[in-house]
Amino acid sequence: MKDRVEVAIIGGGISGVALAYELSKRGVEVAVFEKNFLGSGSTGRCGGGIRQQFSTEENIRLAMESVKIFERMKEELGWDIEYYQGGYLILAHTEEEVKQFEKNVRLQRSLGLDVQWLERDEINDIVPELDVEGIGAIAATYCPTDGHAYPPKAVWAYADKARELGAHIYEFTEVKGIIVENGRASGVITERGETRSRFVVNAAGAWSPIVAEMAGVKLPNKPYRHEIMITEPLSHFLDPMVISFHDNVYFRQTMRGGIIGGWGDPEEKPGFNFASSLKFITTMARLLRKYIPALKPVRVLRQWAGLYDVTPDAKPILGPVKEVEGFLQMNGYSGHGFMVAPMCAVLLAQYITGEPLSIPLEPFSVERFEKEVRGEVSVVG
Structure with a gap:
């Protein structure tokens, strides 16, 4: 293990490996120090x-970039990460949501985002199988350049290219402490020894407040379980x-079907809870049948849980x-880390x-919480 580098990154998710790549190039x-395997x-x-359809300028700009x-990415990193721009259809169920969505669209379009407003009778033009009346949708927005990718492949793509450019990536290597000397972060202590550095980056996701405490820093992030499932x-x-957002639900079809x-x-209460619940799968099954009745006979293959770093x-x-x-933060994505991490990595590398x-970093500083903040409302939570 290297005893000295310029930057030590704690966390081997999309943020950590993307930053490793941007710095290495x-x-x-x-x-990079990851206590488990990359992307775990x-x-x-x-x-x-x-997606790029958010309600705040900061999140929209990060997502668009x-x-x-x-x-x-396929050309730059040499990996097919199954990136597909199939769009995002975001449904409004109440007049209050319609007003908020209209406000969102004005802001999104002012920033150059191609987003469409759909009246109720236009929603099925995008998804014919959707039971618009049954779910009570009265309007929607649609952005054709939104999409999806396969997260593990994105992690592997960034990590492989970073290694090729000289990055050192240590899996199953937990950081136990942060070296702070004369008010500056100057390295990490792991179970395999110490690595000195000029910067330490906290990209530990839901564990970032715990990592921050190693350096005497308090973060307001909290971990919340979010459950997920996939069908045959x-x-x-x-x-x-x-x-x-009204029903707190999202779904898409994968490249495998x-x-x-x-x-x-x-x-849901904050905490490190990875258990799968009957409440989730029964609620999710009911919602899928309600949204697309043709899915009623489809079988669920598995369910699992992850953590939002909120x-x-x-x-x-x-x-x-x-x-x-020298102790830099790269966390608190609140469920949107995969979609905005590429640009966040660029910004941290530039810094x-x-x-x-x-994009200025001031709006994302932890110091913003010392005063009143305007929150992102376009979230499933």
């Missing part, structure tokens, strides 16, 4: 959705991800903290190397 020596946390357990990266493979019929989707339990405003925490110099920032 800039000539920066990095080491939230990345490998997520639904793989990639990340989509540009996803679009060239079906002939292809569904292009977009279908999502409802299965319907993958999740439901957010509004009564901040008070559902926006990520990126960049430095005032307590410890570390002193390049001009493509």
